[in-house]
Amino acid sequence: MADWLSSIAQKFYTAFIKADRWKLYVKGLGYTMEISAFAALLGIVLGTIVALMKLSHTRSGKPTVWAHIADIYIDIIRGTPSVLQLLIMWCVIMVSSKNGVLVSIITFGINSGAYVAEIIRSGILAVDKGQTEAGRAMGLSQAQTMAYIVLPQAFKNALPPIGNEFITLIKETAIVGYVGLSDLTRAANNISARTYEAFMPLFGAAVIYFVITKLLSVLLGKLERRMRRSDNR
Amino acid sequence: MITVKGLKKSFGNNEILKGIDYEIDKGEKIVIVGPSGAGKSTFLRCLNLLEEPTAGQIFLDGEEITDPKANINKVRQKMGMVFQHFNLFANLTVMENITLAPVKLKKMTKEQAHEKAVQLLKRVNLLDKADAYPASLSGGQQQRIAIVRALAMNPEVMLFDEPTSALDPEMVGEVLEVMRELAEEGMTMIVVTHEMSFAKEVATKCLFIDQGIIMEENTPQNFFDHPQNPRLQDFLSKVL
Numbered sequence: 001m002a003d004w005l006s007s008i009a010q011k012f013y014t015a016f017i018k019a020d021r022w023k024l025y026v027k028g029l030g031y032t033m034e035i036s037a038f039a040a041l042l043g044i045v046l047g048t049i050v051a052l053m054k055l056s057h058t059r060s061g062k063p064t065v066w067a068h069i070a071d072i073y074i075d076i077i078r079g080t081p082s083v084l085q086l087l088i089m090w091c092v093i094m095v096s097s098k099n100g101v102l103v104s105i106i107t108f109g110i111n112s113g114a115y116v117a118e119i120i121r122s123g124i125l126a127v128d129k130g131q132t133e134a135g136r137a138m139g140l141s142q143a144q145t146m147a148y149i150v151l152p153q154a155f156k157n158a159l160p161p162i163g164n165e166f167i168t169l170i171k172e173t174a175i176v177g178y179v180g181l182s183d184l185t186r187a188a189n190n191i192s193a194r195t196y197e198a199f200m201p202l203f204g205a206a207v208i209y210f211v212i213t214k215l216l217s218v219l220l221g222k223l224e225r226r227m228r229r230s231d232n233r
Numbered sequence: 234m235i236t237v238k239g240l241k242k243s244f245g246n247n248e249i250l251k252g253i254d255y256e257i258d259k260g261e262k263i264v265i266v267g268p269s270g271a272g273k274s275t276f277l278r279c280l281n282l283l284e285e286p287t288a289g290q291i292f293l294d295g296e297e298i299t300d301p302k303a304n305i306n307k308v309r310q311k312m313g314m315v316f317q318h319f320n321l322f323a324n325l326t327v328m329e330n331i332t333l334a335p336v337k338l339k340k341m342t343k344e345q346a347h348e349k350a351v352q353l354l355k356r357v358n359l360l361d362k363a364d365a366y367p368a369s370l371s372g373g374q375q376q377r378i379a380i381v382r383a384l385a386m387n388p389e390v391m392l393f394d395e396p397t398s399a400l401d402p403e404m405v406g407e408v409l410e411v412m413r414e415l416a417e418e419g420m421t422m423i424v425v426t427h428e429m430s431f432a433k434e435v436a437t438k439c440l441f442i443d444q445g446i447i448m449e450e451n452t453p454q455n456f457f458d459h460p461q462n463p464r465l466q467d468f469l470s471k472v473l
Contacts, residue, residue, distance in 0.1 A: 139310035
């Protein structure tokens with residue numbers, strides 16, 4: 001028993017403490033969080049714009065050219081692996097950029113935007129048509145009605161799946177090792193290769209991802225409850 | 234004040250309005266009755282272009298609002314509308330519901346709009362609900378606030394689309410009371426309703442719309458006591 005415990009302690013020491021290795025995890029987590037946060041922000045902005053594009057129609061109810069562009073964008077992003085999207089961005093489209101973090105943020109922002117667009121679109125469609133009619137009947141423009149009345153309610157509807165998307169996004173960034181970034185996953189992998197000991201670094205990284213995503217889901221739950229204020233009966 | 238010429242509206246192949254001509258003067262209270270599906274609500278919704286007419290013209294104060302170049306948002310600011318299902322903005326408090334449009338459309342400053350809202354809420358005895366959200370209010374309260382919200386824009390005419398149809402019977406009275414007061418003050422009103430006693434009491438003219446046309450137009454007295462059109466006679470015998 002004592003042997004076993006001391007071997008665990010030894011492994012822990014090798015994986016996290018020796019040669020200040022914990023700093024590699026912290027630095028890796030820094031990349032993971034930086035990329036996730038900015039990509040999420042970009043995804044929300046892009047997703048909202050694309051959702052509005054996709055819902056745009058002419059007076060006779062036909063989809064506009066913007067709606068078709070949005071459709072194509074969503075189809076392409078959803079239909080290709082994110083690893084490939086990242087590699088295409090890194091090796092082809094933004095090949096002149098040596099900034100892996102920036103390329104990753106843009107790639108994941110564009111990727112997330114496609115999913116967020118569909119989430120927000122369904123959030124908008126879930127808002128009662130009477131809300132729009134009341135706004136328009138008062139003389140508010142289409143844009144004002146959207147901005148002050150429909151979108152706030154749509155975001156509230158969309159918050160749970162958007163939270164889900166953020167959590168997915170954090171985990172998906174684990175592939176940025178492909179563009180030479182030592183994010184949390186790559187850092188753990190590097191350390192296990194260096195120490196010939198996989199258990200501690202890989203499980204350690206998994207626990208860190210779990211704690212981060214759990215924390216995020218708790219925060220989102222709080223936000224959701226606050227936004228439900230207007231539903232209290 | 235409002236002139237309607239040859240108004241038609243179809244949804245796909247289904248022609249709901251088959252040519253309506255009518256003229257409404259300032260201060261009139263027009264009550265529209267008729268069987269469901271007859272086109273009453275569609276007619277009302279065409280007046281502020283929530284439904285786009287398929288054919289025909291509508292004039293407000295001499296300006297053709299069905300002209301594609303007309304500024305429809307400006308036109309709507311002159312027409313308040315009250316809906317069957319209230320349609321209060323669910324994400325905003327009562328006060329915000331009332332002040333949103335006047336402030337955003339630059340008709341009033343925030344302070345002026347607030348002051349006006351307080352004054353209107355007092356009138357319908359709901360000032361204590363100013364900070365409540367719509368979902369916490371009863372149907373009757375919501376509809377009174379919806380009326381106040383429309384009035385806050387100082388409209389020239391008020392359109393009511395079955396304002397009491399979604400209410401519990403005990404709440405109908407409080408809403409009709411507000412509408413009655415409004416009528417007494419001289420507001421021009423166009424009301425689609427099934428409340429026959431309200432029609433009798435308040436209307437200057439009653440319209441019977443069926444099968445997409447105005448079947449009968451008359452003073453409330455003659456409309457209810459001496460209806461000419463056989464379909465109206467039949468309709469009244471069922472609802473009265």
